[in-house]
Amino acid sequence: MARNKITPKKLARKRARRSTRRGDDSNSGARPGLQTQVTGAGLWDVTSVGGTATVAAIRGQTAVVLRDAGFGERAVNNLKTEDYPDGAVPGDRVEIEINDGAGRIVSIGPRRSKLVRLRAEHGRMALAKEHVIAANIDVAVIVASTTSPPFRARLIDRYLVMCQYGGVEPVICVNKIDLQQPDDAALAIYTDLGVTWTAVSAETGEGMDRLQALLQSKTAVLAGHSGVGKSSIINALTGERSLQVGAVGTDRRGQHTTGSSTMVEWSPDSLLIDTPGIRSLGLWDIDAQTLGWYFPEFADHLSGCRYRDCTHDREPDCAIRVATDAGHIARARFDSYLRMLRE
Numbered sequence: 335m336a337r338n339k340i341t342p343k344k345l346a347r348k349r350a351r352r353s354t355r356r357g358d359d360s361n362s363g364a365r366p367g368l369q370t371q372v373t374g375a376g377l378w379d380v381t382s383v384g385g386t387a388t389v390a391a392i393r394g395q396t397a398v399v400l401r402d403a404g405f406g407e408r409a410v411n412n413l414k415t416e417d418y419p420d421g422a423v424p425g426d427r428v429e430i431e432i433n434d435g436a437g438r439i440v441s442i443g444p445r446r447s448k449l450v451r452l453r454a455e456h457g458r459m460a461l462a463k464e465h466v467i468a469a470n471i472d473v474a475v476i477v478a479s480t481t482s483p484p485f486r487a488r489l490i491d492r493y494l495v496m497c498q499y500g501g502v503e504p505v506i507c508v509n510k511i512d513l514q515q516p517d518d519a520a521l522a523i524y525t526d527l528g529v530t531w532t533a534v535s536a537e538t539g540e541g542m543d544r545l546q547a548l549l550q551s552k553t554a555v556l557a558g559h560s561g562v563g564k565s566s567i568i569n570a571l572t573g574e575r576s577l578q579v580g581a582v583g584t585d586r587r588g589q590h591t592t593g594s595s596t597m598v599e600w601s602p603d604s605l606l607i608d609t610p611g612i613r614s615l616g617l618w619d620i621d622a623q624t625l626g627w628y629f630p631e632f633a634d635h636l637s638g639c640r641y642r643d644c645t646h647d648r649e650p651d652c653a654i655r656v657a658t659d660a661g662h663i664a665r666a667r668f669d670s671y672l673r674m675l676r677e
């Protein structure tokens with residue numbers, strides 16, 4: 335339980351080297367309504383030689399890290415290398431070195447998964463660069479709502495492509511079941527794809543225990559359209575047990591400060607990373623020839639297309655179209671695919 339003794343504290347706005355202030359129990363960066371443990375015991379020791387930590391948030395050239403074994407959080411200088419041109423990102427496991435009170439990241443561990451945004455250069459995907467937004471995420475919770483805003487399967491499909499690309503397990507969470515029942519027919523498609531989905535009401539708490547169980551001992555992010563209830567779910571999920579890191583500069587919903595992100599450890603080893611970059615995922619491009627690869631149900635049919643670079647749009651003898659017409663691929667998914675392709 336040592337990891338629970340994290341002391342959320344105000345981060346020094348100045349440089350990292352000046353940030354270690356023993357006995358600073360200031361809690362002004364925490365979200366209102368979240369009860370945080372302020373013990374004063376978990377503060378990072380200035381004499382420490384460093385250690386292993388997890389990146390909670392990035393602010394410019396500075397990374398806010400949560401150190402292992404309950405040593406608390408602190409700001410350190412980020413590291414950019416050839417292998418990691420974006421530097422460390424939330425979720426990264428890093429080695430820290432501290433000299434004269436100044437901390438810096440000296441190495442970034444291998445990433446077992448990543449959420450990326452792909453950006454075409456001059457409109458050409460061949461030159462696309464991937465921008466890593468978060469690393470080592472176990473689960474991406476794709477949040478949708480039954481109503482207000484209306485359920486949008488296309489958006490879910492888009493996030494599923496990102497998960498497939500980055501090696502992150504998706505869980506679809508349909509919120510606001512207190513207002514309307516979920517669309518079982520629409521969700522059956524995801525059951526067939528082997529994607530877990532769960533229905534909740536952040537408002538009444540219904541279904542939250544199952545979501546909690548799905549995220550236990552994992553590092554998770556929440557993604558989804560604005561207004562579907564991501565903040566409400568995070569609050570309902572983490573409740574008062576949560577300890578959060580890197581909250582300085584964010585408002586209650588963590589949304590209005592550019593580049594802000596938070597990490598909440600809501601039970602030992604259970605982390606929720608909330609970053610605006612993930613929230614707005616979906617504004618990406620993927621190569622027309624490879625988009626189909628991220629639809630797992632296409633895989634069995636791809637070899638049947640006449641053209642190797644078939645985009646399954648208007649090409650003759652397209653096996654994906656045939657499979658869709660035959661009912662082996664859900665029409666709604668194929669429509670999502672075409673929609674993404676033509677953007």
Ligand code: GDP
Nearest residue numbers: 509510513535536537560561562563564565566
């Ligand atoms: P976000 O933009 O995805 O973070 O969404 P919010 O958490 O800010 O929620 C948007 C609105 O939906 C707020 O007014 C919430 O009170 C409301 N809301 C969130 N979850 C539920 C729910 O389960 N049921 C109902 N009825 N309203 C909800």
Ligand code: ZN
Nearest residue numbers: 639644646652
């Ligand atoms: Zn085809």
